[in-house]
Amino acid sequence: MARRSEHSKEEIKSMVLGAAKGLIEEEGLAGLSARKLANQIGYTVGSLYMVFENLDDLILHANAVTLDELYQQLQVTVVEGDNPQATLQILAQTYIEYAMANPNRWNAVFEHHLPEGQQAPEWFQQRVDQIFALVEQQTSRLNIDRKKAVMSARALWSGVHGICVLYMTNKLHLPDEIQVQSLVEDLVSNYLGKL
Secondary structure (H helix, E strand, C coil), X not given: CCCHHHCCHHHHHHHHXXXXXXXXXXXXXXXXXXXXXXXXXXXXXXXXXXXXXXXXXXXXXXXXXXXXXXXXXXXXXXXXXXXXXXXXXXXXHHHHHHHHHCHHHHHHHHHCCCCCCCCCCHHHHHHXXXXXXXXXXXXXXXXXXXXXXXXXXXXXXXXXXXXXXHHXXXXXXXXXXXXXXXXXXXXXXXXXXXX
16 A cells, blocks of 8 residues: 555545545445445545545545536537527527536536535535526627526526436436437527527
């Protein structure tokens, strides 16, 4: 086993998050444990708690990595000057594609629940908010007032997310000729058409 002095706290944190990403990809959130992570990085379980408050804190940090990655992929699709309706379609499709490519990591973000009465820290909530902000940037470019743009972004993205959840949990029973991407495209088109 490595000695504590061989790595800084930041290096240990990075090693743990890398191992967590791999475990979640392979086994889902249910397969993640402090003991498995410690074994993978060659440290004791106690060493993990030098850099994370507890397992919930560690999971929040692992999920933050996923949200950062998702945000980067979504942000790349936003091209200045593009039609906001087209951009919203691309954002929705990119979201679905990310979930399909990273099912266990995507699911871990929504599967993890903090103990009752405990709120997600601000640094984590900011990551969620920045994803909504990408959608709000586009709805605010539509010919609607600010309040309606914010509400529309939340409503539209909740619908896209709902389709994604149903699809990822095998509860979206579609006829063979209808693909999930087509369903999302239809939702976005119909929603925007009513604004």
